[in-house]
Structure formats: structure tokens, C-alpha cells
Amino acid sequence: MTTNALDYQKKNLSCFKKQLNYLYDNNKLYQKKIIENDIDLSSIKKITDITKLPLLTKKDLFTDYPYGFYSTEIKNIARYHATSGTTGKPLIVGFTKKDLITRNKMVIDICKRAGIKKNDVVQICVGYGMFTGAFSFHDALEEYGCTIIPTSSGNTEKQIFYMKTLHTTVLITSPSYAMHIYEVAKEMGIDVKDLNIRILKVGSELLTDEMKKRLQEAYGKKVIINQDYGMTETMGPGLGSECKYCNGLHLYTKNFVYELVDPITKLPTDKNVGELVISTLHNECLPLIRYATNDIVEIDYTKCKCGNNAPRIKKIIGRCDDMIKCKGVKIFLSQVEDFILKHKFCTSNYEIILTTEKYIDKMKIEIEAICDFSEKDEKIVKQEKRLIEEFKSTFGIYAKIIFVPPNSIKRQNGKVKRIKDLRKL
Numbered sequence: 227m228t229t230n231a232l233d234y235q236k237k238n239l240s241c242f243k244k245q246l247n248y249l250y251d252n253n254k255l256y257q258k259k260i261i262e263n264d265i266d267l268s269s270i271k272k273i274t275d276i277t278k279l280p281l282l283t284k285k286d287l288f289t290d291y292p293y294g295f296y297s298t299e300i301k302n303i304a305r306y307h308a309t310s311g312t313t314g315k316p317l318i319v320g321f322t323k324k325d326l327i328t329r330n331k332m333v334i335d336i337c338k339r340a341g342i343k344k345n346d347v348v349q350i351c352v353g354y355g356m357f358t359g360a361f362s363f364h365d366a367l368e369e370y371g372c373t374i375i376p377t378s379s380g381n382t383e384k385q386i387f388y389m390k391t392l393h394t395t396v397l398i399t400s401p402s403y404a405m406h407i408y409e410v411a412k413e414m415g416i417d418v419k420d421l422n423i424r425i426l427k428v429g430s431e432l433l434t435d436e437m438k439k440r441l442q443e444a445y446g447k448k449v450i451i452n453q454d455y456g457m458t459e460t461m462g463p464g465l466g467s468e469c470k471y472c473n474g475l476h477l478y479t480k481n482f483v484y485e486l487v488d489p490i491t492k493l494p495t496d497k498n499v500g501e502l503v504i505s506t507l508h509n510e511c512l513p514l515i516r517y518a519t520n521d522i523v524e525i526d527y528t529k530c531k532c533g534n535n536a537p538r539i540k541k542i543i544g545r546c547d548d549m550i551k552c553k554g555v556k557i558f559l560s561q562v563e564d565f566i567l568k569h570k571f572c573t574s575n576y577e578i579i580l581t582t583e584k585y586i587d588k589m590k591i592e593i594e595a596i597c598d599f600s601e602k603d604e605k606i607v608k609q610e611k612r613l614i615e616e617f618k619s620t621f622g623i624y625a626k627i628i629f630v631p632p633n634s635i636k637r638q639n640g641k642v643k644r645i646k647d648l649r650k651l
């Protein structure tokens with residue numbers, strides 16, 4: 227975000243300084259970092275001065291695991307949540323009672339903006355457990371006055387049973403699971419359009435434009451597809467969320483200060499695209515100052531019809547973790563997904579497999595076809611050839627693209643892992 231955009235957030239300067247001093251006073255690791263960087267905290271006089279402060283990374287948060295970056299005594303922690311830790315140890319985030327109140331307020335706020343009402347029946351189809359998603363919505367919406375159906379993820383036929391029996395009006399899920407629910411319902415002879423769902427609130431994965439189109443087709447035009455964005459480090463959903471007009475994720479400037487940096491140089495950028503850097507304003511257990519999120523986003527500063535003046539994340543281009551580096555070319559998963567879903571013959575179930583052969587990267591993409599087949603006929607082979615050619619001209623590299631019959635790629639509840647990188651093995 228430009229320095230001008232930070233200027234836009236200058237009303238947050240006093241809260242920011244309070245949070246900064248709190249972190250400095252209560253966390254030895256941060257204190258050390260500030261002293262090492264030779265920074266005088268009293269030199270932060272205007273909002274743009276915050277760029278003088280060092281960036282924090284996920285690696286920092288793992289120092290003196292698990293409590294190193296906490297700014298409160300352990301006895302004050304009311305709840306733990308954690309990241310999935312698929313690539314190593316999970317990052318464990320503590321919440322004090324005050325943190326939980328801050329989060330509830332924020333989640334109620336974003337849900338109200340999405341059009342969720344007190345009389346809504348909300349089915350939470352995301353995994354309960356250490357993840358922040360399910361509990362964030364559960365706690366907040368129950369407090370707000372909604373009726374909650376805590377079905378968690380998995381057991382899709384049962385999910386559909388509850389949806390039908392208890393007249394679910396809001397479905398909280400991930401885009402891929404929403405699509406899976408549609409498929410299973412179809413097999414059960416149920417058209418999800420006939421259910422009472424009016425809002426599909428999706429998060430925890432990227433929602434690409436093409437995926438949104440598919441969901442809209444599946445659930446019908448009446449259903450509002452509303453997206454939110456967050457991460458465990460920042461207490462879960464709420465970092466960005468769409469209003470009822472669903473035209474980008476409004477930044478939540480009540481709780482955070484947002485900046486953009488160049489993903490390579492890590493210096494502030496004037497462009498509308500860059501890596502998102504977050505500072506919290508009210509956190510007690512894990513305050514973050516200039517935390518580099520690893521997420522590349524595009525910001526939209528135009529005014530929204532809803533009257534909320536906070537800029538919006540127009541597009542989450544990708545998480546640095548979702549970037550595929552193959553034969554020296556960098557491709558975001560979201561770009562591959564948009565490419566795949568542009569083709570009517572493809573479903574949203576696909577897997578990218580990366581291997582090496584004699585030190586050379588190889589990419590294979592398996593895509594479930596829209597209709598069943600036992601042997602590949604001419605039509606399928608022709609489609610494969612077409613996709614391979616188009617992929618090459620779009621991304622500049624060759625990928626072997628093959629169609630597989632429907633339901634042959636393993637479904638994973640909760641987060642979907644689309645990339646299988648076998649090169650590291």
C-alpha cells in the first residue's frame with residue numbers, strides 16, 4: 227500500500243503506538259530486535275514512520291517455541307488455536323479473554339456486513355479443533371443471536387441431511403467443500419438450489435473468479451457468495467471480508483494497520499500489488515507489529531457502494547506457499563485454477579504433481595473430467611492436447627495434462643492440498 231494509504235490510516239497512530247510500546251515492554255525477543263536495529267521508538271511520530279520498524283516473519287514467531295513471542299503470562303491464556311503445521315510444527319497462538327472478545331466483536335461486525343441476520347440458521351462446515359475458523363464463527367454468531375449447527379467438516383451426506391432438516395440459511399465452508407457438497411447432493415438426488423441457503427460464506431482457501439462462477443451456477447443466482455480472509459496469526463477470519471456487495475474484501479482498519487511491501491526487496495511499495503504486511507492494534511497475547519504475511523494481494527481504493535471507506539483486497543493473488551516454481555517459472559496456484567476452470571470439460575477437482583527426471587522439473591496436472599469414461603475416446607484426447615497447448619502459451623512451460631474420471635482424485639475435508647511436490651523427496 228502506498229504511503230498515501232498509510233496516511234489514510236493515520237487515525238490509528240495512537241492505537242498503533244500503544245500496541246508497539248506494549249509489545250516492547252512485554253516481550254524480550256521484540257525488545258532485542260528493536261535494540262539490534264538501533265531504533266528509537268519515540269521517533270515514531272507519524273503513521274508513515276512505522277516503516278522504520280523491522281518486519282516480523284513467521285520464523286520470528288517460532289523463536290523460543292511455543293511461547294517466545296507471547297506478551298502475556300501463560301496463566302492469562304484462555305484458549306489456544308494453531309495452524310495446520312503441514313510443513314512442520316504448528317504455530318500455536320494463544321488468546322486471552324480480552325483477545326476472544328476482540329475477535330468476537332470483529333467477526334460479528336464482518337458477518338453483519340455480509341448480510342447475516344440474527345434469525346439466520348448457520349451451519350458451520352469447517353473443521354472444529356485447533357483451527358481458528360470454526361470456533362471464530364461459532365462463538366461470534368452464537369453471541370450475535372444466530373442459530374448454530376456445528377457439523378464440522380466431513381460426512382457430507384449428514385451435512386446435507388441437516389441442511390434440509392433444519393433449514394440452514396447460511397453455510398460457512400471452504401470453496402472446494404461447497405463444491406463437494408453440491409456434487410454429493412446431486413448424487414443423492416437433491417438440488418442444492420432447492421435448499422434454504424441464501425448466503426455461502428467461504429474462506430480458508432483462495433476463491434478464484436472461475437470458482438466463484440462455478441459455485442454461483444451450482445447454488446443458483448439467489449445465493450450470495452461472500453468471501454472472507456484471515457490467518458491464525460491474526461486471530462482468524464476478519465483480516466479482509468466482503469460486504470453484501472461482494473466486490474472485494476474490505477480491510478478491517480479498526481483492528482489492523484495494513485501496508486504493502488515489495489515481496490522480493492521487502493521495501494514499502496507504491497504499487498497496488500504487493501505482499502501484505504499487518505500490524506495488530508489491540509492484541510494482548512500475540513501483538514504483531516509489521517508482520518509480513520507472505521500473501522500477495524491487489525488493493526482497490528475505489529469507493530464501495532456500502533459506504534465503508536476502507537480499501538478492499540480486490541484479489542488475493544496467492545500465498546507465497548502456493549507459488550509453484552517449475553523450470554524457473556513462477557506460477558500461482560490461483561492462476562492455474564483460473565486456467566483449468568475456464569474449460570467447460572474440467573471440474574474443480576485437480577492435482578498438480580511435480581517431479582524431477584534427470585534433474586529437470588516435470589509438471590503433471592490431473593483433472594477430473596465432467597463426465598465419466600472408462601476408456602479415453604478421441605474427444606478426451608483432443609481436449610487434453612488443446613489444454614496442453616493452451617497451458618504452454620499461457621505459462622510458457624510444458625505440463626502434461628491428463629483427464630481422469632470423476633471422483634478418482636482423493637477428496638480432503640477442510641483444506642485442500644492441490645500441489646504434490648515430489649521433488650523434495
Ligand SMILES: [Zn+2]
Pocket residue numbers: 468469470471476530531532533534
Ligand atoms: Zn462494501
